[in-house]
Amino acid sequence: MWKKFIALSMGLVLCASLLAGCGKKDNANSGGSTTEGSTNQDSGKKVDIRVTRWGDTENKAEKQLIDEFNANNDKNINIIYDVVPGDGYGDRLTTSFSSGDGYDVFLSGEGDFFKWVDKGLTYPMDELMANDTSFAGTISESLMQMGNINGKQNYIVADQNPICLYYNRDMFDAAGIEYPNDDWTWDDLIAAAEKLTVKNADGSYESYGFNAQSWGYAVMTYLESLGLEFMNEDGTVADGYLNNPEVAKALEQYFAMAEEPNKVSPASADLDTFGSATSMMVNNKLGMFISGGWDVIPLREAGINYGTALIPGNHKSYVCAGGYAIGANTKNPEAAWEVVKLLTSPEASELRQELEGILPTSKEGMEEFLKTADERDHALIRTLDYGVQPIGMRSELGSKINEKTSEIFERIIYKDGTAQEILDETLASLK
Amino acid sequence: MKKNKTAQKSKRTIAQKRENRYGYAFVMPWILGLFIFTLVPMIFSAVLSVCEWDIVTGLKTIKFVGLDNFKRLTVDPDFKKSLIVTFKFCLISIPFYQIISLGIALLLNMRVKFMKSFRLIYFLPSIIPVIASTMIWTQIFGEQGLLNQALKIFGIKGPAWLNNPKTALYALIIMGVWGVGNTMIIYLSGLQGVSAELKEAAAIDGANSFVTFFKIVVPMISPTIFFNVVMAVISSFQYFTQAFVMTEGGPLKSTLFYNLYLYTTAYKNYEMGYAAALAWVMFAIIMVFTLLVIKSSSFWVYYQNDDKI
Numbered sequence: 001m002w003k004k005f006i007a008l009s010m011g012l013v014l015c016a017s018l019l020a021g022c023g024k025k026d027n028a029n030s031g032g033s034t035t036e037g038s039t040n041q042d043s044g045k046k047v048d049i050r051v052t053r054w055g056d057t058e059n060k061a062e063k064q065l066i067d068e069f070n071a072n073n074d075k076n077i078n079i080i081y082d083v084v085p086g087d088g089y090g091d092r093l094t095t096s097f098s099s100g101d102g103y104d105v106f107l108s109g110e111g112d113f114f115k116w117v118d119k120g121l122t123y124p125m126d127e128l129m130a131n132d133t134s135f136a137g138t139i140s141e142s143l144m145q146m147g148n149i150n151g152k153q154n155y156i157v158a159d160q161n162p163i164c165l166y167y168n169r170d171m172f173d174a175a176g177i178e179y180p181n182d183d184w185t186w187d188d189l190i191a192a193a194e195k196l197t198v199k200n201a202d203g204s205y206e207s208y209g210f211n212a213q214s215w216g217y218a219v220m221t222y223l224e225s226l227g228l229e230f231m232n233e234d235g236t237v238a239d240g241y242l243n244n245p246e247v248a249k250a251l252e253q254y255f256a257m258a259e260e261p262n263k264v265s266p267a268s269a270d271l272d273t274f275g276s277a278t279s280m281m282v283n284n285k286l287g288m289f290i291s292g293g294w295d296v297i298p299l300r301e302a303g304i305n306y307g308t309a310l311i312p313g314n315h316k317s318y319v320c321a322g323g324y325a326i327g328a329n330t331k332n333p334e335a336a337w338e339v340v341k342l343l344t345s346p347e348a349s350e351l352r353q354e355l356e357g358i359l360p361t362s363k364e365g366m367e368e369f370l371k372t373a374d375e376r377d378h379a380l381i382r383t384l385d386y387g388v389q390p391i392g393m394r395s396e397l398g399s400k401i402n403e404k405t406s407e408i409f410e411r412i413i414y415k416d417g418t419a420q421e422i423l424d425e426t427l428a429s430l431k
Numbered sequence: 432m433k434k435n436k437t438a439q440k441s442k443r444t445i446a447q448k449r450e451n452r453y454g455y456a457f458v459m460p461w462i463l464g465l466f467i468f469t470l471v472p473m474i475f476s477a478v479l480s481v482c483e484w485d486i487v488t489g490l491k492t493i494k495f496v497g498l499d500n501f502k503r504l505t506v507d508p509d510f511k512k513s514l515i516v517t518f519k520f521c522l523i524s525i526p527f528y529q530i531i532s533l534g535i536a537l538l539l540n541m542r543v544k545f546m547k548s549f550r551l552i553y554f555l556p557s558i559i560p561v562i563a564s565t566m567i568w569t570q571i572f573g574e575q576g577l578l579n580q581a582l583k584i585f586g587i588k589g590p591a592w593l594n595n596p597k598t599a600l601y602a603l604i605i606m607g608v609w610g611v612g613n614t615m616i617i618y619l620s621g622l623q624g625v626s627a628e629l630k631e632a633a634a635i636d637g638a639n640s641f642v643t644f645f646k647i648v649v650p651m652i653s654p655t656i657f658f659n660v661v662m663a664v665i666s667s668f669q670y671f672t673q674a675f676v677m678t679e680g681g682p683l684k685s686t687l688f689y690n691l692y693l694y695t696t697a698y699k700n701y702e703m704g705y706a707a708a709l710a711w712v713m714f715a716i717i718m719v720f721t722l723l724v725i726k727s728s729s730f731w732v733y734y735q736n737d738d739k740i
Contacts, residue, residue: 091698094486094487094698094701095486097487097488097489098486098487098488098489098490099489119485119487119488119701120488121487204575267574267591267594268594269573269574269591269593269594270574270575270591410681410682410683411683413682414596414682414683416683
C-alpha cells in the first residue's frame with residue numbers, strides 16, 4: 001500500500017514539475033509587468049491592455065505614467081506593461097504576433113515603421129483620432145507625418161532624437177583647439193581630430209580625435225551633410241545616387257579615418273578594447289563622435305565636460321524617433337487608443353524630458369524647453385531644423401537599401417573591392 | 432489445482448498490469464516532453480520546409496510552395512558560404528580537438544603528485560558557461576588583448592583576431608580548445624581501462640612507448656575515440672553560440688556558420704519555410720557523416736568482447 005502511495009505521489013510530482021516548467025514559460029512572457037498583484041483580482045470587468053517597449057526595466061517615465069493610470073483611470077482599463085531589455089525586442093514582438101494574439105500597443109523605432117505596416121501588424125488610428133475630441137494633437141506636424149505610413153496614421157511618435165556631433169571640451173582645451181562651430185566643414189573636423197589623436201611611442205594610441213563608426217545612421221548623416229545620398233528624396237530612384245562616384249569617394253575618405261597612416265579614429269577592433277565611444281569620451285580617450293540625444297544623460301551623469309555641435313558641412317542630419325502603434329490583433333482598439341494617447345501625451349513628453357533627457361514632441365514644449373535647456377545641448381535641439389528622413393522611411397526601396405548599408409560599409413572597411421565596385425554591385429543586386 | 436494456477440496467473444497479470452501502469456506514469460513526463468517539444472516541432476518543420484511562412488503574420492499565412500525552398504538553396508550564395516565555413520571548421524576542429532584532448536588525457540593519466548588537482552584544473556574551463564567564456568575570449572583576441580601582448584614578447588604583431596576575415600574562424604577554433612574538458616575526461620576514463628598487463632607484455636617484447644601507444648593503447652581505446660568522434664561531428668556541424676555572440680557571422684561572413692545563417696533566416700528575415708528547409712538539409716548532412724563514421728568503425732574500432740564470441 002505504502003509503495004503504491006509513494007509511487008503515485010512521485011508520479012504526480014513529476015507531472016506537476018513538467019507542467020510547472022511549461023507554466024514558467026507563460027509567466028516569463030509577461031515578465032516585467034509593473035502591475036504585479038495590483039489589479040488582476042479586482043480587474044473583474046476591467047479591460048487588460050498589453051503594452052510593450054524596449055529598454056531597461058527602469059524606463060522611469062513610462063512606469064510612472066502607467067502606475068498612475070492603473071491606479072486612477074475611470075475607463076476601466078488595466079495596462080499590463082512589458083519591458084524587453086537588451087536586443088531581444090524584435091524577436092519578442094514577432095513571436096508574440098506569430099502566436100496570434102500580439103500586443104495591444106507596442107513601440108517601434110522609425111527604422112521599422114514600414115516593416116511592421118507591411119506585415120500588417122499595425123491598426124491605423126485615423127478613425128479613432130477623428131472620433132476623439134479629447135485628442136490634444138499637440139505633437140508637431142512633421143512628427144505626425146513621420147508616423148503616417150502609406151497614407152495612414154499607423155504610429156504616434158513619442159520621442160525624437162536628432163543626431164549631432166558631441167565633443168569633449170576638456171580635450172579641446174588641452175589641445176588648444178577652438179570648439180566646433182556652425183562654419184565647420186568635414187576638413188575642419190579631420191584637422192581637429194588629427195590634433196586630438198595622440199600616439200604612444202610603442203605605436204598604440206593614447207587617444208583618438210573622432211569616431212568614424214560604421215553605424216548606418218552616422219555614416220548616412222555624414223553623406224547627407226556633404227549633400228550626398230543613397231537615393232532621391234522621395235525614395236523612388238537609387239540609380240545615379242547609390243553608385244555616384246562622389247558617394248564612393250566620400251565613403252572611402254570616411255573609413256580611411258580609422259586606418260593608418262592618418263588614423264584619427266578607433267577601428268571597431270579598438271572599441272573592443274576601449275569599450276563604447278561614450279565610455280571612451282568619458283575617459284578622455286575620444287574627442288568627438290556622432291550620436292543621438294540618448295547620450296546626453298550618460299555624459300551628464302559621468303560628469304564629463306561635453307558640448308554638442310551641428311554636423312559639419314550643410315548640417316543635414318538624420319532624426320531618430322520612436323512611435324507607439326496599436327497592434328492589428330487587438331480586441332479593444334478604443335481602449336488601446338486611450339493608452340496610446342496617454343503614452344504620447346504632452347505630460348508623457350514632459351516626463352520623458354525631465355527623467356530621461358528626451359526632447360519634447362510638441363512645438364510648444366520645444367519652445368519652452370529651449371528657454372531652460374542646458375547650453376551644452378543647444379546644438380542637439382537646433383539640429384532638428386536640419387533633420388532629414390532616414391532612407392529606410394522613404395519607401396520600400398529605401399527600406400531595402402537600408403538593410404544593405406551595414407554590408408556595404410563592412411565590405412568597404414575590409415577592402416572587399418573598391419567602394420565604387422561595392423556600390424555598383426549593391427545597386428545591381430537591388431535590380 | 433488448475434483453477435488455483437489460473438487464479439495465480441490472473442493475479443500476477445493484474446499486478447503486472449498495475450506495475451506497468453506505474454511504469455508508464457513515471458516515464459509519461461518524458462514521453463510527453465519528447466512528443467510536445469521534439470516530435471511535433473520536427474513534423475511541423477518538415478511541413479514548413481515545403482511552405483512559405485512569414486512567422487510574424489501568424490499561422491494563417493502559411494502557403495504551400497512545393498520544392499521551391501530547396502531549389503532556392505542552389506542559387507543562394509550565403510547558403511554556399513555557410514556550408515564552406517562550417518565544413519572548414521569541422522575539418523580542422525574535429526581532429527585538432529581530438530588530438531589535444533587525447534594528449535591532455537595522456538598527461539593526466541600519468542602517476543605524478545597532485546594529479547587529482549591537475550585533472551580538476553584542466554577540466555575547470557568546461558564548466559564555465561559558454562557566454563561567460565566567450566566574453567573573456569573576446570577580450571583575449573582584441574588587438575591589444577592578452578594573446579597579442581603575449582605574441583609581442585616574441586616580437587610578433589598579432590592581428591585583431593576577431594576583426595580580421597582571415598583570422599576570425601581560426602580564432603574561434605583556437606578558443607574551442609578551452610572547452611575540450613568533457614572529451615578529455617572520456618578519453619581519460621578510456622585510458623584507465625587499458626590493462627597495465629598488456630602494456631607490460633608489450634614492453635617485455637621490446638616495444639618502446641611510441642609503439643605501445645599506437646599498437647596497444649590506441650586500439651584499446653578505439654571505442655572511446657569512436658564515441659568522441661561521433662559526438663564531435665554532430666556538435667561541430669551545430670556550432671552556433673560562440674559565433675553568434677562574438678562575431679555575428681562577420682567580418683565579411685568569414686564566420687557565417689550554417690546554424691547562424693539558419694537562425695538569421697528564421698528570426699531576422701522571418702523566412703520560416705526556407706529556414707526549415709535549411710534545417711532539414713543540415714539534418715541530412717549530419718546523418719550522412721555520422722553514418723559514415725559508424726560504417727567506417729568496423730575497420731578501425733576494436734571491441735575486446737568481440738574476441739570472446
